[in-house]
Amino acid sequence: MSNQAKNHNIEEETEISEKKPSIQDLEEEIEKLKDKVLRSSAELDNMRKRTEKQIQEERQYALTSFARDLISVTDNLDLAISHKPSKEVTSQEVELILQGVEMIYGQLKDVLARHGISQISTEPGQAFDHNIHQAISQVETNEYPNGSVVTIMQKGYKIRDRLLRPASVTIAKDPEKDKVDG
Incomplete structure:
Protein backbone atom coordinates (compact mmCIF):
# COMPACT_ATOMS: atom_id res chain seq x y z
CA MET A 1 0.00 0.00 0.00
CA SER A 2 1.33 3.38 -0.93
CA ASN A 3 1.81 6.25 1.45
CA GLN A 4 -0.94 8.11 -0.27
CA ALA A 5 -3.38 5.24 0.31
CA LYS A 6 -2.31 4.98 3.95
CA ASN A 7 -2.85 8.70 4.46
CA HIS A 8 -6.29 8.41 2.86
CA ASN A 9 -7.26 5.53 5.21
CA ILE A 10 -6.01 7.51 8.21
CA GLU A 11 -8.08 10.53 7.11
CA GLU A 12 -11.20 8.32 6.76
CA GLU A 13 -10.66 6.79 10.21
CA THR A 14 -10.20 10.27 11.67
CA GLU A 15 -13.44 11.45 10.05
CA ILE A 16 -15.29 8.33 11.30
CA SER A 17 -13.94 8.74 14.80
CA GLU A 18 -14.98 12.41 14.74
CA LYS A 19 -18.51 11.40 13.66
CA LYS A 20 -18.82 8.68 16.33
CA PRO A 21 -20.59 10.02 19.43
CA SER A 22 -18.74 9.63 22.66
CA ILE A 23 -19.98 7.32 25.41
CA GLN A 24 -20.95 10.38 27.42
CA ASP A 25 -23.07 11.69 24.51
CA LEU A 26 -24.77 8.30 24.22
CA GLU A 27 -25.44 8.16 27.95
CA GLU A 28 -26.97 11.65 27.83
CA GLU A 29 -29.15 10.62 24.90
CA ILE A 30 -30.24 7.50 26.83
CA GLU A 31 -31.18 9.66 29.85
CA LYS A 32 -33.19 12.01 27.62
CA LEU A 33 -35.05 9.07 26.09
CA LYS A 34 -35.69 7.53 29.52
CA ASP A 35 -37.12 10.87 30.68
CA LYS A 36 -39.39 11.05 27.61
CA VAL A 37 -40.61 7.51 28.22
CA LEU A 38 -41.33 8.25 31.90
CA ARG A 39 -43.21 11.45 31.05
CA SER A 40 -45.22 9.70 28.35
CA SER A 41 -46.05 6.87 30.74
CA ALA A 42 -47.15 9.34 33.43
CA GLU A 43 -49.29 11.26 30.93
CA LEU A 44 -50.95 8.04 29.77
CA ASP A 45 -51.62 7.05 33.37
CA ASN A 46 -53.15 10.48 34.11
CA MET A 47 -55.29 10.27 30.98
CA ARG A 48 -56.47 6.79 31.99
CA LYS A 49 -57.44 8.06 35.47
CA ARG A 50 -59.31 11.07 34.01
CA THR A 51 -61.16 8.80 31.60
CA GLU A 52 -62.10 6.36 34.38
CA LYS A 53 -63.39 9.24 36.52
CA GLN A 54 -65.41 10.63 33.60
CA ILE A 55 -66.92 7.20 32.89
CA GLN A 56 -67.81 6.77 36.55
CA GLU A 57 -69.52 10.19 36.63
CA GLU A 58 -71.41 9.40 33.42
CA ARG A 59 -72.69 6.18 34.97
CA GLN A 60 -73.76 7.95 38.16
CA TYR A 61 -75.64 10.73 36.42
CA ALA A 62 -76.82 9.00 33.22
CA LEU A 63 -80.41 8.84 34.41
CA THR A 64 -80.78 12.53 35.19
CA SER A 65 -83.56 13.28 32.68
CA PHE A 66 -85.37 10.06 33.64
CA ALA A 67 -85.07 11.07 37.29
CA ARG A 68 -86.54 14.52 36.57
CA ASP A 69 -89.55 12.84 34.97
CA LEU A 70 -89.94 10.49 37.92
CA ILE A 71 -89.96 13.27 40.46
CA SER A 72 -92.87 14.86 38.58
CA VAL A 73 -94.80 11.65 39.25
CA THR A 74 -93.75 11.92 42.89
CA ASP A 75 -95.14 15.46 42.98
CA ASN A 76 -98.53 14.30 41.70
CA LEU A 77 -98.71 11.42 44.17
CA ASP A 78 -97.73 13.77 46.98
CA LEU A 79 -100.42 16.22 45.88
CA ALA A 80 -103.06 13.47 45.74
CA ILE A 81 -102.16 12.31 49.24
CA SER A 82 -102.21 15.83 50.66
CA HIS A 83 -105.77 16.38 49.39
CA LYS A 84 -107.33 13.32 50.94
CA PRO A 85 -110.52 14.12 52.82
CA SER A 86 -110.80 13.72 56.57
CA LYS A 87 -111.58 10.25 57.92
CA GLU A 88 -115.19 11.10 58.85
CA VAL A 89 -116.10 11.95 55.26
CA THR A 90 -114.39 9.06 53.44
CA SER A 91 -115.91 5.68 52.79
CA GLN A 92 -113.98 2.48 53.37
CA GLU A 93 -113.34 2.07 49.63
CA VAL A 94 -111.90 5.58 49.27
CA GLU A 95 -109.73 4.98 52.32
CA LEU A 96 -108.37 1.77 50.75
CA ILE A 97 -107.57 3.64 47.51
CA LEU A 98 -105.75 6.32 49.48
CA GLN A 99 -103.78 3.67 51.38
CA GLY A 100 -102.80 2.14 48.03
CA VAL A 101 -101.65 5.50 46.69
CA GLU A 102 -99.62 6.05 49.87
CA MET A 103 -98.01 2.61 49.46
CA ILE A 104 -97.11 3.38 45.83
CA TYR A 105 -95.69 6.73 46.91
CA GLY A 106 -93.56 5.01 49.56
CA GLN A 107 -92.28 2.48 47.02
CA LEU A 108 -91.42 5.24 44.57
CA LYS A 109 -89.50 7.15 47.25
CA ASP A 110 -87.56 3.96 48.10
CA VAL A 111 -86.65 3.41 44.44
CA LEU A 112 -85.48 7.00 44.11
CA ALA A 113 -83.37 6.67 47.27
CA ARG A 114 -81.74 3.45 46.02
CA HIS A 115 -80.62 5.34 42.93
CA GLY A 116 -79.19 8.29 44.85
CA ILE A 117 -82.15 10.63 44.35
CA SER A 118 -83.16 12.46 47.49
Whole structure:
Protein backbone atom coordinates (compact mmCIF):
# COMPACT_ATOMS: atom_id res chain seq x y z
CA MET A 1 0.00 0.00 0.00
CA SER A 2 1.33 3.38 -0.93
CA ASN A 3 1.81 6.25 1.45
CA GLN A 4 -0.94 8.11 -0.27
CA ALA A 5 -3.38 5.24 0.31
CA LYS A 6 -2.31 4.98 3.95
CA ASN A 7 -2.85 8.70 4.46
CA HIS A 8 -6.29 8.41 2.86
CA ASN A 9 -7.26 5.53 5.21
CA ILE A 10 -6.01 7.51 8.21
CA GLU A 11 -8.08 10.53 7.11
CA GLU A 12 -11.20 8.32 6.76
CA GLU A 13 -10.66 6.79 10.21
CA THR A 14 -10.20 10.27 11.67
CA GLU A 15 -13.44 11.45 10.05
CA ILE A 16 -15.29 8.33 11.30
CA SER A 17 -13.94 8.74 14.80
CA GLU A 18 -14.98 12.41 14.74
CA LYS A 19 -18.51 11.40 13.66
CA LYS A 20 -18.82 8.68 16.33
CA PRO A 21 -20.59 10.02 19.43
CA SER A 22 -18.74 9.63 22.66
CA ILE A 23 -19.98 7.32 25.41
CA GLN A 24 -20.95 10.38 27.42
CA ASP A 25 -23.07 11.69 24.51
CA LEU A 26 -24.77 8.30 24.22
CA GLU A 27 -25.44 8.16 27.95
CA GLU A 28 -26.97 11.65 27.83
CA GLU A 29 -29.15 10.62 24.90
CA ILE A 30 -30.24 7.50 26.83
CA GLU A 31 -31.18 9.66 29.85
CA LYS A 32 -33.19 12.01 27.62
CA LEU A 33 -35.05 9.07 26.09
CA LYS A 34 -35.69 7.53 29.52
CA ASP A 35 -37.12 10.87 30.68
CA LYS A 36 -39.39 11.05 27.61
CA VAL A 37 -40.61 7.51 28.22
CA LEU A 38 -41.33 8.25 31.90
CA ARG A 39 -43.21 11.45 31.05
CA SER A 40 -45.22 9.70 28.35
CA SER A 41 -46.05 6.87 30.74
CA ALA A 42 -47.15 9.34 33.43
CA GLU A 43 -49.29 11.26 30.93
CA LEU A 44 -50.95 8.04 29.77
CA ASP A 45 -51.62 7.05 33.37
CA ASN A 46 -53.15 10.48 34.11
CA MET A 47 -55.29 10.27 30.98
CA ARG A 48 -56.47 6.79 31.99
CA LYS A 49 -57.44 8.06 35.47
CA ARG A 50 -59.31 11.07 34.01
CA THR A 51 -61.16 8.80 31.60
CA GLU A 52 -62.10 6.36 34.38
CA LYS A 53 -63.39 9.24 36.52
CA GLN A 54 -65.41 10.63 33.60
CA ILE A 55 -66.92 7.20 32.89
CA GLN A 56 -67.81 6.77 36.55
CA GLU A 57 -69.52 10.19 36.63
CA GLU A 58 -71.41 9.40 33.42
CA ARG A 59 -72.69 6.18 34.97
CA GLN A 60 -73.76 7.95 38.16
CA TYR A 61 -75.64 10.73 36.42
CA ALA A 62 -76.82 9.00 33.22
CA LEU A 63 -80.41 8.84 34.41
CA THR A 64 -80.78 12.53 35.19
CA SER A 65 -83.56 13.28 32.68
CA PHE A 66 -85.37 10.06 33.64
CA ALA A 67 -85.07 11.07 37.29
CA ARG A 68 -86.54 14.52 36.57
CA ASP A 69 -89.55 12.84 34.97
CA LEU A 70 -89.94 10.49 37.92
CA ILE A 71 -89.96 13.27 40.46
CA SER A 72 -92.87 14.86 38.58
CA VAL A 73 -94.80 11.65 39.25
CA THR A 74 -93.75 11.92 42.89
CA ASP A 75 -95.14 15.46 42.98
CA ASN A 76 -98.53 14.30 41.70
CA LEU A 77 -98.71 11.42 44.17
CA ASP A 78 -97.73 13.77 46.98
CA LEU A 79 -100.42 16.22 45.88
CA ALA A 80 -103.06 13.47 45.74
CA ILE A 81 -102.16 12.31 49.24
CA SER A 82 -102.21 15.83 50.66
CA HIS A 83 -105.77 16.38 49.39
CA LYS A 84 -107.33 13.32 50.94
CA PRO A 85 -110.52 14.12 52.82
CA SER A 86 -110.80 13.72 56.57
CA LYS A 87 -111.58 10.25 57.92
CA GLU A 88 -115.19 11.10 58.85
CA VAL A 89 -116.10 11.95 55.26
CA THR A 90 -114.39 9.06 53.44
CA SER A 91 -115.91 5.68 52.79
CA GLN A 92 -113.98 2.48 53.37
CA GLU A 93 -113.34 2.07 49.63
CA VAL A 94 -111.90 5.58 49.27
CA GLU A 95 -109.73 4.98 52.32
CA LEU A 96 -108.37 1.77 50.75
CA ILE A 97 -107.57 3.64 47.51
CA LEU A 98 -105.75 6.32 49.48
CA GLN A 99 -103.78 3.67 51.38
CA GLY A 100 -102.80 2.14 48.03
CA VAL A 101 -101.65 5.50 46.69
CA GLU A 102 -99.62 6.05 49.87
CA MET A 103 -98.01 2.61 49.46
CA ILE A 104 -97.11 3.38 45.83
CA TYR A 105 -95.69 6.73 46.91
CA GLY A 106 -93.56 5.01 49.56
CA GLN A 107 -92.28 2.48 47.02
CA LEU A 108 -91.42 5.24 44.57
CA LYS A 109 -89.50 7.15 47.25
CA ASP A 110 -87.56 3.96 48.10
CA VAL A 111 -86.65 3.41 44.44
CA LEU A 112 -85.48 7.00 44.11
CA ALA A 113 -83.37 6.67 47.27
CA ARG A 114 -81.74 3.45 46.02
CA HIS A 115 -80.62 5.34 42.93
CA GLY A 116 -79.19 8.29 44.85
CA ILE A 117 -82.15 10.63 44.35
CA SER A 118 -83.16 12.46 47.49
CA GLN A 119 -85.50 15.26 48.44
CA ILE A 120 -83.93 18.54 49.53
CA SER A 121 -85.05 19.41 53.02
CA THR A 122 -86.82 22.78 52.91
CA GLU A 123 -88.96 24.17 55.72
CA PRO A 124 -90.86 27.44 56.21
CA GLY A 125 -88.64 29.94 58.02
CA GLN A 126 -85.46 28.45 56.55
CA ALA A 127 -83.07 30.96 54.97
CA PHE A 128 -83.41 31.18 51.18
CA ASP A 129 -80.45 29.50 49.45
CA HIS A 130 -80.13 30.20 45.72
CA ASN A 131 -78.15 26.95 45.33
CA ILE A 132 -81.16 24.78 46.21
CA HIS A 133 -84.17 27.12 46.02
CA GLN A 134 -85.92 28.94 43.21
CA ALA A 135 -87.96 31.96 44.32
CA ILE A 136 -91.36 32.03 42.63
CA SER A 137 -92.65 35.11 44.43
CA GLN A 138 -92.34 37.26 47.54
CA VAL A 139 -94.98 37.49 50.23
CA GLU A 140 -95.23 40.34 52.73
CA THR A 141 -95.22 38.83 56.19
CA ASN A 142 -93.99 39.45 59.71
CA GLU A 143 -94.24 35.72 60.51
CA TYR A 144 -90.84 34.86 58.99
CA PRO A 145 -87.57 36.78 58.66
CA ASN A 146 -87.07 38.83 55.48
CA GLY A 147 -85.69 36.64 52.67
CA SER A 148 -86.61 33.32 54.28
CA VAL A 149 -88.81 30.56 52.86
CA VAL A 150 -92.54 31.02 53.51
CA THR A 151 -94.16 28.32 51.35
CA ILE A 152 -92.79 25.34 49.44
CA MET A 153 -94.61 25.25 46.11
CA GLN A 154 -92.66 22.31 44.69
CA LYS A 155 -90.10 20.14 46.47
CA GLY A 156 -86.48 20.15 45.34
CA TYR A 157 -84.41 17.06 44.59
CA LYS A 158 -80.78 16.13 44.11
CA ILE A 159 -79.10 13.13 42.54
CA ARG A 160 -76.17 12.25 44.76
CA ASP A 161 -74.38 15.58 45.16
CA ARG A 162 -75.86 17.36 42.12
CA LEU A 163 -78.98 19.47 42.04
CA LEU A 164 -81.70 17.76 40.02
CA ARG A 165 -84.39 20.38 40.54
CA PRO A 166 -84.45 23.34 42.95
CA ALA A 167 -87.29 23.69 45.40
CA SER A 168 -89.79 26.30 44.16
CA VAL A 169 -90.57 28.58 47.10
CA THR A 170 -92.16 31.85 48.05
CA ILE A 171 -89.96 34.04 50.20
CA ALA A 172 -90.75 36.49 52.95
CA LYS A 173 -90.70 40.21 52.32
CA ASP A 174 -90.74 42.58 55.25
CA PRO A 175 -93.84 44.82 54.86
CA GLU A 176 -92.20 47.53 56.95
CA LYS A 177 -89.17 47.76 54.62
CA ASP A 178 -91.14 49.35 51.74
CA LYS A 179 -92.67 51.90 54.11
CA VAL A 180 -89.23 52.96 55.41
CA ASP A 181 -87.70 53.02 51.90
CA GLY A 182 -90.67 54.84 50.34
